[in-house]
Amino acid sequence: MHEPDPLHDAVFEKVKAHAEARDPATRDAAALLRQAWDGMIGQLQEARDAIDDPRLWPPPATPRNLAEGYRYVLGFLYGSISRCLGPTPEFPYFVRAIQPLNRSTIDNCDAIYLMAPIDGNHSYTIRGRAGDTSAWRGGQAPAGVRKAPHYVIFEAPSGYSGESGSLKELKPGSRINCAELDCTELKVEADGSFEILLAPEKPPGYEGNFMLTRASRTRRNKDGVSETREYVSQLVMLRELFCDWENEDLLELFIYRNDLLGQPMPACTPEAAARQIADIGRFTRNQVHFWNEFYAVVCECYGDMNGDGKCFMPRNDVNKPNAASLATAGGMATNVYCGGMFELADDEALVVELHQPVEPVYIGFSLGNIWGESLDFANYQSSLSGLQAHRDADNVYRCVISHRDPGIANWLDTTGQPEGYMAIRWAYPEKPMDKLPWATAKKVPLAEVRRHLPAATRTITPQERRRQIAIRQEHVQRRYRQH
Incomplete structure (x- = not known):
């Protein structure tokens, strides 16, 4: 039970009296x-x-x-x-x-x-x-x-x-x-x-x-x-x-x-x-x-919404390249986009190929969770830029998405999320509309992933991966510095 406190009660009465004595402008401001x-x-x-x-x-x-x-x-x-x-x-x-x-x-x-x-x-x-x-x-x-x-x-x-x-x-x-x-x-x-x-x-x-x-x-x-x-x-x-x-x-x-x-x-x-x-x-x-409505209705991330039998963001696949527009909720004006949803079990992987017949000024591949948040890109390799990724001799980037590290340099880490977004971006100050870039995706057993990659695919050791993560951690602190 609350014990009486004379000092507290006196202060309360004083504050209350002060509030009641406010001028009209102050009372109006308080109400507003x-x-x-x-x-x-x-x-x-x-x-x-x-x-x-x-x-x-x-x-x-x-x-x-x-x-x-x-x-x-x-x-x-x-x-x-x-x-x-x-x-x-x-x-x-x-x-x-x-x-x-x-x-x-x-x-x-x-x-x-x-x-x-x-x-x-x-x-x-x-x-x-x-x-x-x-x-x-x-x-x-x-x-x-x-x-x-x-x-x-x-x-x-x-x-x-x-x-x-x-x-x-x-x-x-x-x-x-x-x-x-x-x-x-x-x-x-x-x-x-x-x-x-x-x-x-x-x-x-x-x-x-x-x-x-x-x-x-x-x-x-x-x-x-x-x-x-x-x-x-x-x-x-x-x-x-x-x-x-x-x-x-x-x-x-x-x-x-x-x-x-x-x-x-x-x-x-x-x-x-x-x-x-x-x-x-x-x-x-x-x-x-x-x-929320954009992802569900426009992107059709959880199922077909317009009755055409397919989803704009397909599962374990990517859609056709499309240009950015403020009429489609924005995006960088010079971007060409390609995307889909990954949905993987612990023993599965997705092999994604990026093709660009005309070289863009920027290439980026990012993963996101189901809310459209980018996955933690400081502490996990959940993204790759065109300079970070290894490009094969045929000008194709081949990346592997999986929950566990397959020892491939171009690995994108799901951070344990069973499903999420894949977003591929190519930037062109002038878009080559007759030669747009594109991507493909193929789900394979994780244990067999190297069979679906060229023999010259770059591999990586756990020590090298740790060094890459350290670079990411330092960069992200610098990019978003508060000091």
Whole structure:
């Protein structure tokens, strides 16, 4: 039973009296913020429901899937907090859209995803600096120098995938990239520095790096009537892709709105805080609901949904190559994708071949769990870039997916997940539509895997594998450093 505490009771009465004596503005602020908070908690509960409510398209429940599902939802909450409590379109800075703490959307293990909010009706400048950029021009860096990320691309979309919480946002024309600029076109000074102007119109005579933030598109509707719509960029999305994890470093970046550089950011207000709180709940809820339905209905990861007798993401096979589009929930604009689902027993393996008749600027192969989170790529070799993997003499990459290490250099570790995503990416600044890359997959007994590989297939010792993992661990700490 609670014992009376005169000191505690006196303090309580004093605080209560102080609260009752608040001025009207303070009382209104308290009510506004509590309402926003309560709404956020309700939205977070709706996000949690997507873990196990069958009406919300969750993956099949297993102990590990449920545990990772809770982590997944918390990851979206983490990302929403980072996004909503930090930068604004008036005072932007780059934050990590995806990282190990909030992996999602079948993310690329080679990538760091950055975003900065903007209002495309205004002009902005990005200043940056990179290590050696020889790879951006198809060359090789001198020995011993620190290198820029292997491939970099800036995009200025008019919206954020999954924001609405509904697949209706996939309707063609719902959003566009107002501009794209990748490292093959980026003008860089000899010291690795660069500058990009982002604006709704290109200034007359401007010859530097430029990205348009307001654009019009004309589309023909199903009824044959043409419709012109104007789009305004809401964010800058940046992907930095790493292939040589031992020697490549992050870009240095600074973004600002040109008319507000040097101005102080306004102090927090109850109205601004309430909007931030509401956005955190809404973004978390809508992103979780959207991607659950996207994987189940669009990707058909758990079975045929459109009645054509097959699944867009086939089991132990890969689909036909397809180009990225904001109408298909985003993806890097220069990518060609190929993917499927692995489903393997302990004694089974999947032999996957990557064919590229035209050489891309980037190749990556990543595994993900059933929630679309990349598997742990720091402590397991759950991904391979084109530089990390061994390419056979016939220009084919042959990789083995299995639960146990077969001693093959090109092994992708499932980390014990019996099923999950396979995502293959090839990047082309100009897509060779008549000679697209492709992949094949074949399930075989793990004990017989070497029979399905060339005699010259590169093998690896346990000591060499441990060295590879050590490189990955160090790189991931450097890529996502907090110090």
